[in-house]
Amino acid sequence: MIAGARRWARIAGRRDDVLLRTLLIALCALCLVVLASALKRLWLYEEAYGATRLRLLADANILWLGAVLALVVGALAANRAGWLPRAVVLVSAAGAVAFALSNPDGRIATQNVGRYLGGDRIDEYYLASLSADAAVPRLRAVPCAALAVRSRVPEAGGLLGANLARARARRALEDVVAPERSCPYL
DSSP: OHHHHHHHSOOOSHHHHHHHHHHHHHHHHHHHHHHHHHHHHHHHHHHHHOOOHHHHHHHHHHHHHHHHHHHHHHHHHHTOOTTHHHHHHHHHHHHHHHHHHTOHHHHHHHHHHHHHHTTOOOOHHHHHTSOGGGOOGGGGGSHHHHHHHHHTSOOOOTTTTOOHHHHHHHHHTTTOOOOSSOOTTO
């Protein structure tokens, strides 16, 4: 919409151009307010019900969209947009790398087990479905989920089978004791 307004708006002079850019910056600013509200509501939802991959992806997408809108505001303020496509690609790549390096499954396990230890309910089945990255020391508090994650971690397979997440999972969950009750998802 912003690109269309910049392209097809009838601009009679400098004053019209400044007015259009000001209105488009205001539109972007209001969109950023909506994104901030959505992010706050999503955080409240995560606090109440726990983290999931989808919720973390929604967090990341809201932050990415906010960054892109901030870049658009910068392009409008400078009245130059030649750098914008490269900047969006760079922000997108950096965001994807940062998300992957942030260990989403480990963050999910840490947050949800923390909630559980604080007295909230936990979705053990969901925790058990997470990857080896979820094998954080706190996961020991939920033995069925810890055993399920550990059962999917293969033994070290030499140099070609080297994997940091699996090695950490083996160390973190090596002496988890099976609970007295049965684990239906093992």
